Amino acid sequence: MSNWKRICPLDDIPRLGARVVQRPSGGDIALFRNAEDEVFALHDKCAHKGGPLSQGIVHGRKVTCPLHGWNFNLQDGQALAPDVGSCASFEVKVEGGEVWLVA
């Protein structure tokens, strides 16, 4: 079964930036796009103090939380050393210039 949802055109997400996806429940999702046009989706809530990761600086396949500078791997949502923790990640894909998300 497929619960892929079409979210937005890829170009609606800035390169090395993010957009916030609001769900009716379960909290916001941060949708990231990196320099290589790869797209990632994480729960928009830092494992540390709940900061909005969507507002962080995106670099490589990483994002830095704007509140206290924790870094997360965009692929699996794991915090990078020395910090320990993780954020939920979601399945995401780009097809025909459109971003799709399972959430």
Next chain:
Amino acid sequence: MKKMKLVLVGNGMAGVRTVEELLKLAPDLYDITVFGAEPHGNYNRILLSPVLAGEMTLPEIMLNDLDWYRDNGITLHAGRQVTRIDRVRRKVIAEAADGSVTEADYDRLLLATGSTPFIPPIPGNELPGVLGYRDIADTEAMIEAAARYRHAVVIGAGLLGLEAANGLMLRGMDVTVVHIGDWIMERQLDRAAADMLQASLEARGMKFLLARQTEALLPARNAQGGMRGEDGAERVGAVRFKDGMEIPADLVVVAAGIRPNFALAESAGLYCGSGRVRGIHVSDTLQTVTDPRIYAVGECVAHRGIAYGLVAPLFEQGKVCANHLANFGIGRYEGSVTSTKLKVTGIDVFSAGDFGGGPGTEEIVLHDKQGGVYKRVVLKDDRIVGSVLYGDTADGSWYFQLMKDRQSVAEIRDHLMFGQNKLGDAGHKGENRAASMPDTAEVCGCNGVCKGTIVKAIKEQGLFTLDEVKKHTKAASSCGSCTGLVEQILASTVGGAYQAVSATDKPVCACTEHSHKVVREAIFKLHLTSKEAVFEALNWRTPNGCDKCRPAVNYYLISSWPHEARDDPQSRFINERAHANIQKDGTYSVVPRMWGGLTTPSELRAIADAAEKYQVPTVKVTGGQRIDLLGIKKEDLPYIWADLNAAGMVSGHAYGKSIRTVKTCVGAEHCRFGTQLAMDMGVKLEKMLFDMYAPHKVKLAVSGCPRNCAEAGIKDVGVIGVDSGYELYVGGNGGIKTEVAQYLCKVTTDEEVMEYSGAFLQLYREEGWYLERTVHWLARVGLDYVKARVVEDGDNRRRLHARLLDALKDARDPWETSREAPAVKQFIPIKVEA
């Protein structure tokens, strides 16, 4: 492609560090083989003293365990001593204890054979129980002896000798330190500091015999009260001096200096010098002067006539050597300035440079005998050339840095001895002495990191630099006010291995080896106008930088090439992207600009209306004379801005590395004491500087008289009206560390206030490093430099001012532009249905 073969002889700190640096630069260039005479991985030799003292264990001081070699595909031959180098066939030949022979071919050979303790040629030096102090085996033998025997004699009261003596004493032995010199540690300390150190060690139970020459080490049977070794072998039993005196000794540790290990190199025909300077001779690229395929680093090396015995220079050598091994060919090793720190828990001693004095030098001494504090700083031509500190070593790294950077101290001479951090530090109760702090004391108040946590991380993770400590513990990684304390903890934990990195050379971040200085200059000289061009021209290690370097590079681009380099919003911190301040719950605060702190009833009405319309939970007056609306949702920002814009208000930039506020008093407009129109001056300055970005935030104040109600003394630029004009002050700071602004000059007219302060800020904008406040920039370049450019050179001042005005000529309200497409998109969330 077939890899080249690199063979490392010597599995110690210098060699392995070089390999680590090489792996960072070129992980796939070489097949690497390492030979080590000791049967271990690479361990932290400088922490053998804490092991001896029972403060640490051997597993804790391993830097690279066997897994590390395997994970990096390195072949390790531990316990095999290389006996021969065949330079013609490019091969090394090693033997193990069982006589088996191992050979390895090389394309490049790295020699890091270290040094051996110098054992003076005195009778009895071969007896069991006579040891050097160099490696794990020596340390274990000492620990074993301490458990069985009573009397220990340490020959040599240098750094290593005293650490050995301290360790043996803590293990219960009766320890006498014998020294040929008139005072202890004479190569590191002057007599006054040495006497204080000696008294403190004597109070702990250590005995000293100074100005004594050892004649012979006597076997136990010839010594009164001596003991035989357990296996019946003759063991040392006493030490006899030239004056005939004899003292019992069941263990003799000889710490009379080290000799570089160059026999292997010399037998291979590599030039190892003669006379006083012996060691494998290398050039500034760490290649042996004889054979360019062969490199050498560490204590076995003689570079420009100097053989180093401390670990910090070896690391510097390793870095340069790795760069050349990686075929990058950048960087030269030009020698090191070293500092020393004794690793005896609870005793703080620091020395650096040439403290002996001599022609042309002068000295400043602070000596509190009762309080146990001694500080001596030696100056030559207004520059520090050496320092000795005892008791309070808090400022050791500061003096060391001033010395390394060859910075003039003429301006700060009057308070040099009182140190850098004596006034105004916040966040750790004004604590400045790391050694006296208990392990449970909080060092970093931002991230809640205790001293014990930092010490543990330094020891267990093998950290050597401030950046490594920041990375592993987060201490000093937020506001930075505890940096000095963390440096001290680092220095007292790793001792001589600690080397304060000069801010001038410090890399911007882990993405690059280049410093802010180099990056700034390259952007200007190479006319680089995009971050991609910068990353390419300067060989960035990461494809698009990180959260540290990208904002810095973006700032350098737009400040160097205004109107030409395009601002990159994604390289800015969220506050500068959203033109509002992010709060802990992800909402934002909005601060409308009130020029000079002035407002009107209609503006206040519009603010009140907006606060109600958007249900702003908190309305607060800021320290900069503005009104802050807190708790606004990001998606509401464009709407509230539209309302405020409609009432004639614009962004207050309360969120940026930019002009923040010009605070004013009521001035001569109303005040009965006022001499100048402070409000009018403040409004003019604020309008001139609107939308000005800078390396860090910039705050101004204008007071109408010397009562200074606008607090101009703690602002980046403070203007104080006097009857005959204005006094200008620069480099004040009311934040993490309270800094009083310094007097720049006096001017007469309002136009001059604008020109001088504009020129000062433009110079800061052009030459400051990102996240450097004016006070730190001034400390780095010196007030004299700024005066020369801004006050004394009128043409230059006018050019600076003109460049500032040009950069700001098209400034637009960022709230207004953010409400336009496509910028507005970032504020609009995408909604999905259930």
